[in-house]
Amino acid sequence: MARPRWRGVRGRVGANMSGERAAESAALAAGPDSVPDLLERLWERVGKFLLLALQLGLAIIAVYLFEIESRAFLHLSILTFFGFALHYFLPLPLRLPFFLALSLAGIVLVFGLETASWLVALGLGLFGIAHLPLGYRARVGLLLATAGLLACLRVGWAPVPWSAAVWPILGSMFMFRMAVYLYDTKHEKQPAPWSQRLAYFFLLPNVCFPLFPVVDYKTFRRTYYDGERHQIYQVGMLWIVRGIVHLVLYRFVYYYCTIAPAEVASFGDLARYMLATFLLYLRVSGQFHLVVGMLHLFGFNLPETHHLFYLASSFNDFWRRINIYWKDFMMKLFYYPAYFKLRKRGPTTALVISTLIVFAGTWLLHSYQWFWLRGGFPITLQDGLFWAVLGGLVVANSLYEAKYGRARSLGRRTRTLAENLSLGLRTAGTFASICVLWSLWNSESVSEWLALWSAAARGVPESGSHSGWAPTAFAAVIAGGTLGPPRRSPTGSTPRAAGKGFLRDAARALGWIIPLCVIGLPPVYTRLGSTVADAVDTLKRARLSDHDAAQLQKGYYEDLVRVDRFNSQLWEVYMNRPVHWEIIYETPAGRLTGDIAYIDLVPSVTTQFHGKAFTTNSHGLRDQEYALAKPPGTVRIAMIGSSHVVGEGVGDGETFEAKLEQLLDAASAPDAAPRYEVLNFGIGATTPLEILVRLERKVFDFAPDAVFWVAQAIDVDQLVTRLIEVRKRGLEIPYDALRETLDQAGVSPDTAESVAQRLLRPYAPGLLRWVYQRVVEETRARGAVPVWIFLPRVAERIEPSKIDQLALIAQEAGFVVIDLSGMYAGLDVDAIRVAEWDNHPNARGHELIAQRLLEALRVNSARIPLGLSSSSDSVSRNDESRQAMESR
Amino acid sequence: MTVDQASQIREAVKGFILSEFLPGEDPGELRDDTPLITGGILDSIATLKLVAYVEESFGIDLAPHEADADHLNTISDISRLVESKLQGRP
Numbered sequence A: 001m002a003r004p005r006w007r008g009v010r011g012r013v014g015a016n017m018s019g020e021r022a023a024e025s026a027a028l029a030a031g032p033d034s035v036p037d038l039l040e041r042l043w044e045r046v047g048k049f050l051l052l053a054l055q056l057g058l059a060i061i062a063v064y065l066f067e068i069e070s071r072a073f074l075h076l077s078i079l080t081f082f083g084f085a086l087h088y089f090l091p092l093p094l095r096l097p098f099f100l101a102l103s104l105a106g107i108v109l110v111f112g113l114e115t116a117s118w119l120v121a122l123g124l125g126l127f128g129i130a131h132l133p134l135g136y137r138a139r140v141g142l143l144l145a146t147a148g149l150l151a152c153l154r155v156g157w158a159p160v161p162w163s164a165a166v167w168p169i170l171g172s173m174f175m176f177r178m179a180v181y182l183y184d185t186k187h188e189k190q191p192a193p194w195s196q197r198l199a200y201f202f203l204l205p206n207v208c209f210p211l212f213p214v215v216d217y218k219t220f221r222r223t224y225y226d227g228e229r230h231q232i233y234q235v236g237m238l239w240i241v242r243g244i245v246h247l248v249l250y251r252f253v254y255y256y257c258t259i260a261p262a263e264v265a266s267f268g269d270l271a272r273y274m275l276a277t278f279l280l281y282l283r284v285s286g287q288f289h290l291v292v293g294m295l296h297l298f299g300f301n302l303p304e305t306h307h308l309f310y311l312a313s314s315f316n317d318f319w320r321r322i323n324i325y326w327k328d329f330m331m332k333l334f335y336y337p338a339y340f341k342l343r344k345r346g347p348t349t350a351l352v353i354s355t356l357i358v359f360a361g362t363w364l365l366h367s368y369q370w371f372w373l374r375g376g377f378p379i380t381l382q383d384g385l386f387w388a389v390l391g392g393l394v395v396a397n398s399l400y401e402a403k404y405g406r407a408r409s410l411g412r413r414t415r416t417l418a419e420n421l422s423l424g425l426r427t428a429g430t431f432a433s434i435c436v437l438w439s440l441w442n443s444e445s446v447s448e449w450l451a452l453w454s455a456a457a458r459g460v461p462e463s464g465s466h467s468g469w470a471p472t473a474f475a476a477v478i479a480g481g482t483l484g485p486p487r488r489s490p491t492g493s494t495p496r497a498a499g500k501g502f503l504r505d506a507a508r509a510l511g512w513i514i515p516l517c518v519i520g521l522p523p524v525y526t527r528l529g530s531t532v533a534d535a536v537d538t539l540k541r542a543r544l545s546d547h548d549a550a551q552l553q554k555g556y557y558e559d560l561v562r563v564d565r566f567n568s569q570l571w572e573v574y575m576n577r578p579v580h581w582e583i584i585y586e587t588p589a590g591r592l593t594g595d596i597a598y599i600d601l602v603p604s605v606t607t608q609f610h611g612k613a614f615t616t617n618s619h620g621l622r623d624q625e626y627a628l629a630k631p632p633g634t635v636r637i638a639m640i641g642s643s644h645v646v647g648e649g650v651g652d653g654e655t656f657e658a659k660l661e662q663l664l665d666a667a668s669a670p671d672a673a674p675r676y677e678v679l680n681f682g683i684g685a686t687t688p689l690e691i692l693v694r695l696e697r698k699v700f701d702f703a704p705d706a707v708f709w710v711a712q713a714i715d716v717d718q719l720v721t722r723l724i725e726v727r728k729r730g731l732e733i734p735y736d737a738l739r740e741t742l743d744q745a746g747v748s749p750d751t752a753e754s755v756a757q758r759l760l761r762p763y764a765p766g767l768l769r770w771v772y773q774r775v776v777e778e779t780r781a782r783g784a785v786p787v788w789i790f791l792p793r794v795a796e797r798i799e800p801s802k803i804d805q806l807a808l809i810a811q812e813a814g815f816v817v818i819d820l821s822g823m824y825a826g827l828d829v830d831a832i833r834v835a836e837w838d839n840h841p842n843a844r845g846h847e848l849i850a851q852r853l854l855e856a857l858r859v860n861s862a863r864i865p866l867g868l869s870s871s872s873d874s875v876s877r878n879d880e881s882r883q884a885m886e887s888r
Numbered sequence B: 001m002t003v004d005q006a007s008q009i010r011e012a013v014k015g016f017i018l019s020e021f022l023p024g025e026d027p028g029e030l031r032d033d034t035p036l037i038t039g040g041i042l043d044s045i046a047t048l049k050l051v052a053y054v055e056e057s058f059g060i061d062l063a064p065h066e067a068d069a070d071h072l073n074t075i076s077d078i079s080r081l082v083e084s085k086l087q088g089r090p
Helices: A018-029 A035-065 A071-089 A092-111 A113-130 A136-154 A166-174 A177-187 A194-201 A204-208 A217-222 A229-257 A267-279 A282-296 A315-321 A324-345 A347-374 A381-404 A417-442 A446-458 A461-467 A469-483 A498-519 A530-540 A546-557 A568-575 A656-667 A688-697 A715-729 A736-745 A753-781 A800-813 A843-859 A877-887 B003-021 B044-058 B075-086
Strands: A590-592 A599-601 A606-609 A612-615 A635-640 A676-680 A706-711 A785-790 A816-819 A833-835 A838-841
Touching: A035 A071, A035 A229, A035 A498, A071 A092, A071 A204, A092 A113, A092 A194, A092 A204, A113 A136, A113 A166, A113 A177, A113 A194, A136 A177, A136 A347, A166 A177, A166 A204, A166 A347, A177 A194, A177 A217, A177 A324, A194 A217, A204 A282, A229 A267, A229 A282, A229 A498, A229 A530, A267 A417, A267 A446, A315 A324, A315 A381, A315 A417, A324 A347, A324 B044, A347 A381, A347 B044, A381 A417, A381 A446, A381 B044, A417 A446, A446 A753, A635 A656, A635 A688, A656 A676, A656 A843, A688 A706, A688 A715, A688 A753, A706 A753, A715 A736, A715 A753, A736 A753, A753 A785, A753 A800, A785 A800, A800 A816, A816 A843, A838 A843, B003 B044, B003 B075, B044 B075
Parallel strands: A635 A676, A635 A706, A706 A785, A785 A816
Antiparallel strands: A590 A599, A606 A612, A833 A838
16 A cells, blocks of 8 residues: 555644545555546546636636726736645645745735735744744733834834835734734644744735734634545635625625715615615625635635624624634633633623623724724724624623523424524514614714614605615515525534535536626627616726715815725725825915815925925915016916815926916917916815805906816815815805805704705705806906816716716806816826825826817817917817717 | 543533533434534533533533633543543643
8 A cells, every 4th residue: 555645744734634634545545446436536636626727717707807806816816726726736745835935925926025025024023023932921022012113113103114005914914813823822732833833824815805814723723624625625616706706796785785874864765874884794705705715725624704694693693603703713812711710700790791801802903903904093982882782782692592592403404484484583683783783883973873863764755766675685684584594503614525515516606607707708798788788897897986986085185084994995095095195284385274265375385295396386376486467468377176286196397287388388379478377276175165265365366367167076065065064163154145055954063964964965056056156257257267177086987967967057157168077088097196095197197187178278269268279180179078978 | 541431521521412502402413523613513602501511520620722622622522621631631
């Protein structure tokens, strides 16, 4: 009999590899066989591999077609494919070192060599401290001190030579796992090999998934090849596919089902809001399935997490299903130690206090996790309330179970009809309760959450359109709870027969992934009708939802935007943003006025803003020097607006205002003196309200011949938001019409923001119309031409009807309208914006705007008499409109 | 520790698990290697009940880190743990 090649490995790699060893031992021990036996062996050694590789390849195609997660994840998936192929044929002793090397290669692939080196070096430093030849307490103390030092660096107290992108991943790999590692290695009888210890921290998928911080170290060791390896791989494949499906479903919910709190105006809306908020958790569930599935491909037979958690039938059941890795972490480090200490006081007391400690710890540790992701440590009342209520419910549930027990079974038990109905109702009750709690957790504040209920109770008849699918979803939960598959263990994977289980799971995985790949192909979905094609096309694109895009824009205006773990798409964008990405008034060049004007630029300042030179002239404009009095023979244009006009993210002289001036001069006779002056009256973080004030207080002193009012889609919302804030702060509003509208809507200084938003929303178009009419009247009264220019944000998806509505308001007010909404169509977004976290145009983008503006001015030269000749090669008005339409 | 004593430990533990957590189940279905924690039979509350039973019945003390799947996942694991405690081994 051939001697197994891995003899002697048992003690070094792990205690439980009997399944793997037995299967391979049988294969190696087999001698010459008959044809059926040979075929059987060929199937075992090659056929299964090819079937697994096929599934993994299709999964990667789905990741590509549906832009699952990030481009980095696609690259990592491809690396995983080739890594798996090599790993599969390696002898067992080489697999762990190979996995570790592959994980490190993954970090280099995603981050590049320099950043990856920093990440690995920092990680090895922490790992090294944990293994210093010192006592346990000394090592723990040193690690705490190091973590404290890193925390100081995380908040930016001192500059660091590594990229900010290192922090979330470093935090994810070490800041929880190190605690488990220290705890478990303190008690372990047989140390793991170094490759396994290091692999525990540098897990291959982690570099793309910072929300996966916790794996139990003992489980990580115990489950390594603890079963037949093809079955382990296949289960992993199934979970990868399931993760992809969850992420596509998440995208559907994110794009089509979510509504903003301010849109809640009936109980139907409220139900939809709560459901969608809870369903957004599919993102985390999908990510966990992907991560654990990928680890299975390398022999880590980790337990399933998030198993049918929407169908939990009690609060304890929910806690045991949703994120069992977190639950196990809290049980190990908090629950059991607390219980053992407290049990002298009686089991009930110990159980209650230990459970409450777990939930209090969970509350704080979520903020701790958030700290490493974003650099802040949010402690909010709604967080505390959520965990307190959930903890209380779990305590009550635990006491009930401790007294009366719960139904357990060694096998699958047939339920009676009454039991099924009871289970369905309990499932629906649990689901509804968690939805309500989840919405509290997600709310901006407790008062905002209560305002949702008030708004729903008041009810607005026309808002019923939001509510249609909410009862359907609840019915689905009841049906799922009643008729769904028999519940198996939520805490561990069920042992399966290797043969049948493998093929069955492969069929299930292919049954999902093949249709997904097929429908994701443009030649297929474009033939399914425009509605389906649009829906599939939307689901295939990873982007911010309209609400989150607005939130991102809001972030430019105020640093109060709630970017947190709940709007995960948005925080990922913010995660890459430098910690100090200031608003203009936080720099020497800007200041808060304390009145309705909000912000002013400080005259004659040179500073750095978003990494670029930012200089103001003696008039407090971001521009070169101009005399207050207009020189003879000069056409003067006042460009007024917000951050796009002032040029956030580009250097002095790179703004489209400055470029337009150059283009206008170049367009005039070559031997003539400069005939055009374009003055930049833009200030970032201001809304139509402050821009109007600035126009009246400052612009007209410069006697412009034309006022270019640069508008954006978000202007209406920003105007409403600012008016509410002004009223809340008690600032004087110098316009009777605006004051009266606020009074009429019932907005007082005490009105909660979401309520005020809801009250003022119906008046929003009228408010903007009033502002525009005022601008036009004041401008024309001074003999100048008012021009309204619609300028889209880069990477903005705007409903055409919204632009039409804004343009109509501007036109009716008396503006000359220029619509540049299609100007970014077909361009590479990343080539024309400042950064992923900042959708302002970069220098190239500003150049494009200036060129398009010049063309539009030529086309409109009759209505905007600036002395420009209409060029034959310029874009006609019809062309402009056509391009805009095409881009939509 | 004799074979009889080890067998008695396993029988006692099995009897407790069947009566406390699996009433009505076929005793033959509960084998010495049936996964209790990873199989979802022992949740945290049940694990603590089992710990209390084992400590009281066999006069031993368990530590918090022993209340896990490495030590209590099967009747055999539990029996081994009890035996090692009774023999005074760590």
